[in-house]
Amino acid sequence: MDNLDRGILDLLRQNARAGYGDIGSVIGLSASAVKRRVDRLVADGVIRGFTIQVDPTVDGMGTEAYVELFCRGTVAPEELFRLLSGIQEVVDASTVSGSADAMVHIRARDIAGLEAALEKVRLAPNVDHTRSAIVLSRLIQRAAD
Structure with a gap:
């Protein structure tokens, strides 16, 4: 390049x-x-694709939270991927350093939908507990590279 x-x-x-x-x-x-x-x-795989980004509130997915995920013992990233990819409300997830094992971004239609998605995460066999922060207002949002 x-x-x-x-x-x-x-x-x-x-x-x-x-x-x-x-x-x-x-x-x-x-x-x-x-x-x-x-x-x-x-x-060469430098450009991975061309896409559009639609405002999630247009699709009725205006409630969002960032969730720290804490697991029992050691859980492989592949296992976390398998667990989280089956939950439609999870829009982004990463393993992280620090006390949490992963950071999960969830979008839902409302608080009830957010709570239901969190319950799906919490019921997974290797999940010990979660800590959530509901987004009140978005200040900066840049397109991912």
Whole structure:
């Protein structure tokens, strides 16, 4: 990857629908050269896909919480993945350092839905307990790379 590739990525992050000609005019390449570079970035796995992001409140999923997950004993990340991927309300999950074993982001339609999703997590065999923080207002949200 060179500086031109980085420029293409920066512009696509700002607007994934930008045309190759528009990108080329900014970074100094022809539309066909930009297309070749984008195709290579896709083939190399640098660009993983093109997508849209819909405001979750439009889909009625406006209640969210971050949940620290504490497990009994040692639990492999693969086991946590298996457990959490089966719960539709889980939109993001990561293993973390510190006292918790994982951090889980849950979205639900309302508090009752959030509580039901938390119960699914808590009933898993290896889960000891959870600690939740309900989101009151979102201050910054940047697109993931």
